[in-house]
Amino acid sequence: MNAMAAAVAILGVIPSALGEGLVCAHVIDGMSRNPEMYSKLRTTMILACALVETTAIYSLLVSLLILFVG
Amino acid sequence: MFDNFFSLDIPGEVISSLIVMIIIMILALIIGIQARRQDPLKKPKGLLLIAETGVKFFDDLTKDLIGNTLPNFGGFIMGTAVYLFIAFIFGIIGLPSPVTNMAIPLSLGLTTFLGIHLISAKFTRWAYFKRYVEPIPIFLPINLISMWAPLLSLTLRLFGNAIAGWTLMTIIEIALRNLSSMIFSFMPVVQDVNWNEIFILPIPKAVLSLYFDLFSALIQTFVFILLTTIFIGQEIPEDFSINTLERRT
Numbered sequence: 001m002n003a004m005a006a007a008v009a010i011l012g013v014i015p016s017a018l019g020e021g022l023v024c025a026h027v028i029d030g031m032s033r034n035p036e037m038y039s040k041l042r043t044t045m046i047l048a049c050a051l052v053e054t055t056a057i058y059s060l061l062v063s064l065l066i067l068f069v070g
Numbered sequence: 071m072f073d074n075f076f077s078l079d080i081p082g083e084v085i086s087s088l089i090v091m092i093i094i095m096i097l098a099l100i101i102g103i104q105a106r107r108q109d110p111l112k113k114p115k116g117l118l119l120i121a122e123t124g125v126k127f128f129d130d131l132t133k134d135l136i137g138n139t140l141p142n143f144g145g146f147i148m149g150t151a152v153y154l155f156i157a158f159i160f161g162i163i164g165l166p167s168p169v170t171n172m173a174i175p176l177s178l179g180l181t182t183f184l185g186i187h188l189i190s191a192k193f194t195r196w197a198y199f200k201r202y203v204e205p206i207p208i209f210l211p212i213n214l215i216s217m218w219a220p221l222l223s224l225t226l227r228l229f230g231n232a233i234a235g236w237t238l239m240t241i242i243e244i245a246l247r248n249l250s251s252m253i254f255s256f257m258p259v260v261q262d263v264n265w266n267e268i269f270i271l272p273i274p275k276a277v278l279s280l281y282f283d284l285f286s287a288l289i290q291t292f293v294f295i296l297l298t299t300i301f302i303g304q305e306i307p308e309d310f311s312i313n314t315l316e317r318r319t
Contacts, residue, residue: 047300
């Protein structure tokens with residue numbers, strides 16, 4: 001039962017992965033339109049990816065806690 | 071007094087954190103002595119060159135993001151970044167990585183959290199307490215809860231990334247050990263040690279370690295210092311910020 005609960009909890013990474021894909025796609029759009037902004041856009045992209053990743057990490061933590069602690 | 075000193079139940083991660091601090095202390099001493107002896111007209115080389123590049127990088131980063139109001143902020147950021155990077159890649163040598171214990175990300179998160187509130191109180195004085203009743207006093211409980219959000223997100227981001235890499239590496243290690251002991255099962259067991267487990271493991275683990283230790287460490291360190299700088303830079307009011315200074319001149 002714990003394994004199933006962990007599997008359901010880890011489903012939260014799906015929208016996070018989609019969101020990260022959207023971030024990268026739009027950054028590449030911006031880079032191809034305006035190549036001089038490359039370095040600034042890269043910094044912002046890493047930051048945005050990290051912020052989007054947060055929800056995925058929360059669900060990962062929840063599922064790890066269910067597996068090993070609960 | 072020291073009877074129980076050596077039987078203290080200190081987690082291994084805290085001890086490796088202390089080792090990381092000792093390494094950084096020795097590095098800083100060496101760089102400091104080199105910098106004092108260096109002739110300023112000559113080109114720096116070796117360790118001193120790396121240190122100067124690092125100092126310039128972090129100074130430029132903080133100047134870009136929060137301006138000139140906190141002149142020593144680059145040093146704090148560089149110290150945090152060096153500690154965090156060495157702590158992340160400390161797992162490579164086999165000892166437990168400090169970040170896989172909840173206490174160490176929590177300490178780093180608390181540093182940022184205290185920084186946010188102390189800087190805010192320093193610049194806004196008594197108007198600091200106004201942030202809890204904005205926009206209307208009804209919002210007081212919501213603001214009291216949401217003030218913990220940066221601490222939680224910073225802590226859990228570091229801890230989650232470290233523990234995720236560690237878990238994946240451990241799962242792959244167990245799987246490859248079993249695979250190897252199945253393939254090489256014809257080898258004899260010598261003195262209760264299964265020598266047939268170790269044949270496939272080293273190369274895939276080394277390749278994966280490049281991603282899960284080095285690359286992840288770089289990204290997470292960069293994200294942590296960037297978030298710290300932005301969170302703290304937000305608290306500096308408009309009168310002090312770099313944009314108004316530029317507009318005046």
